[in-house]
Amino acid sequence: MTEEETLREEAEARLRALAGEDARLRDDQWAAIKALVMDRRRALVVQRTGWGKSAVYFIATALLRELGEGPTVIVSPLLALMRNQIAAAERAGIHAATINSANPEEWEKIYGQVAEGVIDVLLVSPERLNNPDFRDQVLPELAEAAGLLVIDEAHCISDWGHDFRPDYRRLRTLLADLPPGIPVLATTATANARVTRDVAEQLAAGSEQDGFSDAPGAPGGPDDGVLVLRGPLERDSLHLGVVRLGGSERRLAWLAGALHELPGSGIVYTLTVSAAQEIAAYLREQGHQVVAYTGQSEPADRLAAEEDLLANRVKALVATSALGMGFDKPDLGFVVHVGAPASPVAYYQQVGRAGRGVRRAEVILLPGAEDREIWAYFASLAFPPETVVRATLDALTGAGVLSTAALESRVDLSRGRLEMMLKVLDVDGAVRRVKGGWEATGEPWSYDADRYARVSAERAAEQEAMLGYLTTTECREQYLRRHLDDEAARPCGRCDNCTGVDRSADVDAEAVRAAGERLARPGVEVEPRRQWPTGLPDLKGRIKPELSAEPGRALGRLTDIGWGTRLRELLAAGDGPVPGDVLDAVVAVLKAWDWAERPVAVVSVPSATRPTLVRGLAEGIARIGRLAYLGELGYRQGPPGRQYNSAQRVAAVRGTLAMPRELAARIPAAGGPVLLVDDRVDTGWTMTLAAAHVRNAGAPAVLPLVLATTS
Template sequence: MIDAPDAGMLREEAEERLRALAGDHARLREDQWAAIQALVVDRRRVLVVQRTGWGKSAVYFVATGLLRDMGEGPTVIVSPLLALMRNQIAAAERAGIRAVTINSANPEAWEEIYGRVADGEVDVLLVSPERLNNPDFRDNVLPELAESAGLVVVDEAHCISDWGHDFRPDYRRLATLFRELPPGIPVLATTATANARVTRDVAEQLEATGVDEAVVLRGPLERDSLHLSVVRQATAEQRLAWLAQTLRELEGSGIVYTLTVAAAHEIAGYLREQGHEVAAYSGQTDPAERLEAEEALLNNKIKALVATSALGMGFDKPDLGFVVHVGAPQSPVAYYQQVGRAGRGVERAEVILLPGTEDRDIWAYFASLAFPPEPVVRATLATLEAGGVMSTPALETAVDLSRSRLEMMLKVLDVDGAVRRVKGGWEATGQPWEYDTERYARIAAERRAEQEAMLGYQTTTECREEYLRKHLDDEAAAPCGRCDNCTGNHRSAEVSGGAVDAARQRLARPGVEVEARRQWPTGLADLSGRIKPELGAEPGRALGRLTDIGWGNRLRELFNGPDQAMADDMFKAVIQVLSSWSWQERPVAVVNVPSSSRPLLVRGFAERLASVGRLSYLGELGYRAGPPGRQFNSAKRVQAVRGTLAMPRELGAAIAGCGGPVLLIDDRIDTGWTMTLAAALVRHAGAPAVLPLALATVS
């Protein structure tokens, strides 16, 4: 390392590098310069909390250039999304900085990239937080990288804090990296989304024994191009019709956010039918299709992306003209982050919220994915202590959690030191561990308070931007003078009756294809590999998804109410599903899965369908010793259902003699394993084919 130049010379060089990055007009903000000086001259740890579009990436790219000129090692940037990495690499190239990334999409290039880093050919290495705990990377690559780094950057640093709206356990282990960094390596954490509690939490994790207190640079979060409004509609079809009408009036291109994947596809389909150029975008979209959709929006080839929160951090389109939410996010912080995508490079951007009656149900589902209760965690640790190294699928046979929730729990336990990820899975460390009941309860209470605040945003008569900024603890929050409440110019909720009818018809369009299970869950002792073709079901159908904004609302009402027969219009919609089903051979008989919670609904559905379709109603399957209860992962569900579901002798004989395909009825399909095992029983009894039919599917 060579000596740093004096502050005047350094600032002049920093300004020159900024102009290379952002154009001849660019000048450093005072807080940008303060951050760069703290990193390059003082080698401090810095947290920058500034609004979207402020220029946080300019800080680390300018600092990188200055540090590299001083002979320091490459900058390591921890970045959460591929879309964000792509934007960062493009920005680095504009500044003459050589940037590369290690992520799940380019494993074949990792060795070459490691070599280029070692040879000094790389200025910036971007890695995902998940990579930090890959056993090979963590044990063999990261120590050397941390030792030789010139700067460590954590982008979207609010993900570190479990108080934040977008906590990610893989980020939490960065605190360990911070503690293990050699003295003198500066660290920069940046975010546009942090209230006071999250800011304190991240700053505390930046600090380590023997390291000075972190420098926190927090600015006002006002976005003077945003014009916020709320439009309340009574029904989903009114919201959809209003959206299609309003898209024709909105300037430029933008984003329509939804709360679920199903809603994104449903809304995108309707808008296309209404003549709008839009594309659906979610975490389930193929990566190549996601990239294509992003490029289409960036180049204004489409009016909007209809997206879940998967399109969020890192998507950079300065001229984004509007953000519309069909359904409210569950916190003001999350909402302000998403609307902050708009209006960075234009004078006016429209921000519109269309809240829905189903929002609370969706929030409740997300809340159900929180950190598991202590008995479940203790059982997991005991299983690992007894079993040694175990893969996640193997753990599923002993721990009743969904795969995503189990992995989240294991990552938290890894950060806490109770377990360790190794080749082949996970192992217990034997270190003492305490369940922080008080902290988890406070976080749950904070989540509930955020939801109430989001409901308050919808009904407030005060300035909407000030309301949101106060919830981000922005001390400079003041009336914006632009939102619908400040101006008194509230958007009309009116929409033509014909448009509402068209939207209603689209939402009432029934039918969802349900893929049949083809593989048994891994980890089961006596069931493995492919399900035998002679026991498998055909692809099935459901009336709708519980997460749809059309039939989903009706179906949730049905399942949340008392056990009763379905309404006539719902039954007619099921008949439409059947009439459009292109089966190879028409079913001749009906069998239903038994239901302990809704026997009137399920049995009545099956009998009525058999009568109307002139099919033989053969009866229902039985339980050996009561219903299996509720399980949350595939392995546990298969174990429970196969241990309880049974084929009555009379029903088996009737199936054997029916002479054709059987329609297998249930009220809903969650994991799909009840239907899979029921179909296997019916096939084993002699049915040549089984056609699953349910009222609802979860996804």
């Protein structure tokens, strides 16, 4: 028996231990295992969800460990995915552990176990790769000792991918610095030809000097030693359909009815956190066992929700994309989307959670009129313009180490966008993350405007393609697979277009009415700011209680599927009188407000864009509630304009917002709490500083009231 035959026999035995006595290696699974274990090559495996990509790296790990090689390092993007991978490793007889933000108390113990050779697989998040302590003290030794490097969900490496993550780009540096002979495996289920090419090129970094073969890979792979194994992406259990229902109340009523009929348990995906929370609350009121699952959920709550779904203790998780890559429940019976993702690739990735171990799974898309607006919002968070990037580099140059918070006072970007930009600059070598923050490297850096523009155009094209999915008359699965450049795409024979059988869009009128009442229920609590932002020279720590506001109220969130639509339309229309239905709803919010002491007066925040709307709202509330309208605050030198982070916003508002002398005299004379009225709360700092002015003038309490909040 040849060495290859012996190795394959061992690999087959490992697969049977992992997946059952009837399991047999697919040809591409064996090709990947052979490339890693025998040839010590770099390989990219692009195969559908449920194909068995994890079996490749667990079997390769077991075989390499038998040969005396070091542990496998898996770079994995999500805690939910890590948990599934650890469970699968244990089933394969492999001892796995993870280093992530949720288990810092275990890190030292795990590092010791890795050094002792006890751990076979170490899972790390991409963010961990640039943690200064991990990067400088742990990673070099780990890379030197590793037997195999695995990059899971490798489409995240590419900014052409639907879920690009800057931290993944750091893998290019790691790949280039790997010692000779360490095999590398990258896996994904969602990569079109362009993403596949991009990831393969990045996998090739340093491969020639590291002794990798120059033999060409599989057809379509670059001639650089990287083996590309790309298979058909058909999911023969999925039954895809689109149901167009119009308004949000019809979608919720339809969904509540459909959950009684849908098989098993599943996932209801939403585009925003607030929609997930709102839909979950409504479905629970209708008697369904569902749980909201978002990036804002506590880690312990997310884990409990995952376990409840795995054990079929709930009918569905109502989730954002936080529940996405790698969640493994073979018997998941359905995936419903309330709102369309922004690309066919992202959509196919999410629906791929269903039907892995059952013969039939239902996949239903309920598009909404607000989908485009939500896509546009997320698109607005793309890489900043060159002027902002240069300002950041200038701020760091010669300044030593600056924290992200300190940079916020010098660069007008939100915290999330600033951190994303710094990660990209770090990967590009222009800045470096160190203890305490960031420092400039002094290395030359160029703004790749052409690439950013091409990526933006690609995103726009994907959105148009997603709109095309809603209206296409061709096979829906074929349509999606074509957008993943799957050359084997053929009509599935199962979707609504192939069968000619559409799901009924009929909804009981009483159910629609009940859903409409639920969505029209006004009122969202607005938590006041309690802490000044860091980076300001003279405002530090907690906001003094004698200057702070009480918890406030908003009519709704702009991201709600109920009031959100109405509020987006109202604010987009510009200035004008407050509509009657809106004023009535605000009055309902006030009636339901359980304040400690009823307000006696109303003050409005000055508005540069909607003065009539804000003043009319304040005066209308005062009239209906029989409160005194005291007037509005003012600006010293005109309104502050638009700022995107807390430090910049506080500085701008503080420098312009003013208390008119006449208003200051009326406030203490009112003799009680004051309602402070504005059109919307975004960062919350205008309301915070306005409340401080009103409190400083003598109001015993300030109760913020706005039409809309952005979160």
